[in-house]
Amino acid sequence: MFRSRRSFLVRHLWKQRCTTTSRGQGEGAPSNPEDLHNALRPAVHQLFKKLKDEQLWQLLQAVEGRGRWDGGCILLPWEVRAGKQALPPQVLVCRLYRWPDLRTSTELKSLSQCQNFWRRSGDGTSVCCTPYHYSRLATPEAAISSGYKVREVARPVLSNTALTEQESSLCNVRGLHDTTLSRGSIRDGHWCKLAYWEHRTRVGRLYSVTEPSVHIFYDLPKASGFCLGFLGSEPRNDMVRRTRKKIGQGLVLSHQQGEVWVYNQSEHPIFINSPTLATINTRGQTVHKVLPGYSIKVFDADRAADLSEHSEVGNGPCDLHSVRISFAKGWGTCYSRQFITSCPCWLEILLSTPK
Template sequence: MFPLTPPVVKRLLGWKKGPEGSSAAEDKWSEKAVKSLVKKLKKSGALEELEKAISSQNSHTKCVTIPRAKPNENTINGQYRKGLPHVVYCRLWRWPQLQSQHELKPVDHCEYAYQLKKDEVCINPYHYNKIDSPALPPILVPRCGDTEVRAPPPYTDYHQHPPHHDHHHDHHHLDHTDAVMQTGGPVGVGVGAHSAMYLEATLAQQVPGNTTVHVSSSTVETPPPGYISEDGDPMDHNDNMNLTRLTPSPPGLTTEAAPVLYHEPAFWCSISYYELNTRVGETFHASQPSITVDGFTDPSNSERFCLGLLSNVNRNEVVEQTRRHIGKGVRLYYIGGEVFAECLSDSSIFVQSPNCNQRYGWHPATVCKIPPGCNLKIFNNQEFAALLSQSVSQGFEAVFQLTRMCTIRMSFVKGWGAEYRRQTVTSTPCWIELHLNGPLQWLDRVLTQMGSPRLPCSSMS
């Protein structure tokens, strides 16, 4: 197969998974990865155990371990292809389409699984199982039989409000009729800062034990049109909102429940890039489970959104300097119904995820700083499904409020919030906004099924 290739390497390469006719570059890299592993497996019997596991496809084999890589040294043969070793070898011998460690779960009897954070890491590919996306339960939507209803517009039509021009960025609560985008980009509207918080670095698997992930609660941004403002618990701020809610049906009124299922869209998220309060370039639609948003000038493809080529005639020097430091940017994974953000840049990224904030009990507008080499779960479909199911009983507006959870904001290099001079995301030089299409479309179908009541369901209706 390859000249001067040791017999054990030939045998291991013979079990490689993947389509026939792989490229010469791919074959060369696979050989280098296997040779690198063979050199590391110096313990007596380790190579034999690896061959036994792969040839028999047996999980009840012993651990095959190599030293755990130091932070930022997760490479196979240096410059060739970055990746955690257990992921690389699971991809080589089991799942060619494997994207990241978040897709893997160790078997119970593995003593050196990557997640255990020991000095040695097991790379036995049959000591890991691939996590499948769990099925989301349908949302049962009751309908009040005696209530006049009208169907809401699709979530894509919620953007049709007239623009509201707020050039002063006053720090006040706004009625939702005013919480819309200024022409050219969203308007930042602060509503008061919250105390800084610190999160232990166990949030990110690759963070050393003595570091912390810095979390600061930001003042609230005015979301894009149609997205409910993130001023804390929306159900507790009725002084600025005239909410109409559904209440449980009294005796004598008929209720029907219809299941509304989740459907995975062709594009799991849409990403827009902003410089200050101006959107730049076209929206990127993500179809691949792993995508990178970086600052390079390569043409974008299905797995990369390159910001370096995007032009803006109004770009100032601060934005120019920031763009030079985006570098490798951020990698986004959509795996098993969860979304992860991994900072690949040499500078931190800053993330505002209402779903993540809900999970940890933080204020909805909290901004989390993700240092280089760290990652954070920023959305979970199962958690969102539970919130959606609970909100249905509270009425149309309670469900509509969840649209804010489907939008995630992320700035490069420069942070914002209570701990920073920049109080709003629209004050940061370079940032992106993710719209999670699956949850948004699910919300749209639930809202359509519910209908929009003109009056609350009650004994007086």
Template structure:
């Protein structure tokens, strides 16, 4: 009871309207569950804004900066963990977003934040890395396929996605894997012993990411406690000579591809053709010419998203 009273006072101080006891109990349960929870809290826009400022993003100015996660079933949900904060590329260049590049550490092994958003894809072969000789013809009802990599070695087979939203997460028998459907990385048969940097990075993935096919594109929601780094032809400035790497902070989301406006085939100097329907996502570690990791194949744990060809 005391806790509910304290919560009511905090929300009121943040501009929230009066709440019924039942609504307050649901919000308390949702806050206890955190990012892993499924509890929806029906309510108003002022309550959502106050709750999100109080418990997630203190500097949030407008609800337009939020996007509801695909697993949320309540249209007027006020659970602050059921939303991601938009992380959109800015135009005109320089092509980085105010949220994506915030708080990049001056980084290990001499990594440089200024150039962290660029990559020359030096060792990436033409086309997609994830095919490994597998045919990409019979897509049936899949809208994408996932291939998980550790450094330059792919782990497991491609994972076909037919449902609208898919989770890619760590397992470890913990709460992060309970009740979730998708690609559990800890369930993959690695066959070979993991190197230390892979093992440490795998331990940080936790809730991982959610990939969702929505009416306005393919969205990535970062639900882990670490940033993820994304390279997608759909995010590049038109005049860019190299693909860009975007940092997506914990709790943020980004549209990584729009099937209605796919990027044209791209050829980079000294690299060759780049698959315009392939997106690469690295967990916790970025890459670029000034990093110790020059390209994505040097990242400990990363994912390639192969989007289905147009029908």
């Protein structure tokens, strides 16, 4: 009976492997994923043998749920082998169920619900092999070579006193609508506030974040956080309604040691603008397209301090402690929408400043 139950779990885990066609460096597989799976098969079965029955069941639930609920870490204290090269278990399961083109563990980042997220590098000997406890790491420096897309948004070079109304709304949109969007300070007990916008209208109240991480979502069972699906507003147009449904599992925002990270947990791209993602002396705004399953560092305190010393950035109209994220729709010269205020659904992150 126990053998039949275990065989049932192993068969179903193998059937759940990622077999979709390639969609670039995001969720999906290369053009011929079966070749990769056949090469990984010995290592995968070795991994399954090392897992206890309850861990196999836990892994099956995680894979079938695709991250919609969290069943905890599946910890292993060793490295499995794939062919002639040692392959860590987290790389193996992520290649099998999420990213067949994944190469090394350096391309992965633990998410906040994982024990590895809070563990210092090199601490302990165990590693989590829950595939949805990891994101694919995206960095602006590696954007072009990895297939992660960066778009430069050209903007006229204007002095601080010569901004048009549209330019002012792009850099300081809250000034046109609501002067109560005060970010506060870390001493106030929160490290950021969240404002949700539909086009040029803010919907709902500010959401203060005190925990190290927060989910921002439209529809996510068994989750707590900032639920955009509950926010009411005036009658919405069709574009807003369609985009809201695409938010789905949304994103995870986490704060750790002066860094802020965003994980795209939805099934659609998100578009991000943050001053600390741009190079020093960059004119205009840089908008980054982040695919499903990827994480990116959207704020770095040391980087913000360096930028504030350059008058072109620090004294300009753009706020170094403000990050803007549009769900599913991009903006800039490469899109029909030139400014984020034209995007149907977007989020403003107001980071608290130390005092």
